[in-house]
Amino acid sequence: MIYYSLEGNTEFAAQTAAQQADIDLERLIPEKEPPKKGFRKFMWGGRSVVFNETPRLDPLKYSIGDYETVIVGFPVWASSYPPAIATYIKEHPFSGKKVYIIACSAGGSCEKAVNKLKDKLPGNDFCEVLSLRDPAKEKEKSAGLIKNFIAGID
Numbered sequence: 001m002i003y004y005s006l007e008g009n010t011e012f013a014a015q016t017a018a019q020q021a022d023i024d025l026e027r028l029i030p031e032k033e034p035p036k037k038g039f040r041k042f043m044w045g046g047r048s049v050v051f052n053e054t055p056r057l058d059p060l061k062y063s064i065g066d067y068e069t070v071i072v073g074f075p076v077w078a079s080s081y082p083p084a085i086a087t088y089i090k091e092h093p094f095s096g097k098k099v100y101i102i103a104c105s106a107g108g109s110c111e112k113a114v115n116k117l118k119d120k121l122p123g124n125d126f127c128e129v130l131s132l133r134d135p136a137k138e139k140e141k142s143a144g145l146i147k148n149f150i151a152g153i154d
């Protein structure tokens with residue numbers, strides 16, 4: 001599972017997924033991150049999406065070539081996927097894989113962001129999408145949804 005998390009929600013989803021199945025977790029860590037608290041994160045993060053920024057990432061642990069099935073996890077930022085995911089796709093474009101998506105939002109629709117991601121990853125077989133609302137705020141309920149989702153992956 002390749003994922004980015006600023007505030008811990010996608011991280012919660014990733015950790016919960018890894019409790020359910022043997023999943024290698026590749027957390028993307030940009031060298032520069034927005035402030036985690038306060039309104040400034042929306043300004044900083046929103047701007048980075050609008051300007052299509054691709055921040056440099058810390059070294060990766062895994063090689064995408066070793067996997068047939070990939071889960072991509074991300075928080076919705078300004079109706080898109082966040083810049084760290086953009087960097088990954090740019091530097092490690094992949095195709096021919098089964099791709100599942102876990103998208104976290106604060107309640108807005110994840111559809112636009114998911115479609116943008118699909119457009120950027122042509123040639124893959126896109127399977128189920130799990131949309132979650134700030135899962136770390138409702139851990140028990142979200143854990144059930146995440147575990148069901150993971151159980152459905154073959």
Ligand SMILES: Cc1cc2nc3c(=O)[nH]c(=O)nc-3n(C[C@H](O)[C@H](O)[C@H](O)COP(=O)(O)O)c2cc1C
Pocket residue numbers: 004005006007008009010011041042043044045046074075076077078079080104105106107108109133134135
């Ligand atoms: C820069 C920025 C932009 C965001 N844009 C949206 C948005 O367009 N729609 C939405 O529902 N939530 C938006 N959110 C909220 C996050 O998607 C949501 O809280 C998510 O669960 C955070 O995941 P994380 O804790 O893994 O970072 C935004 C958050 C940030 C920091």
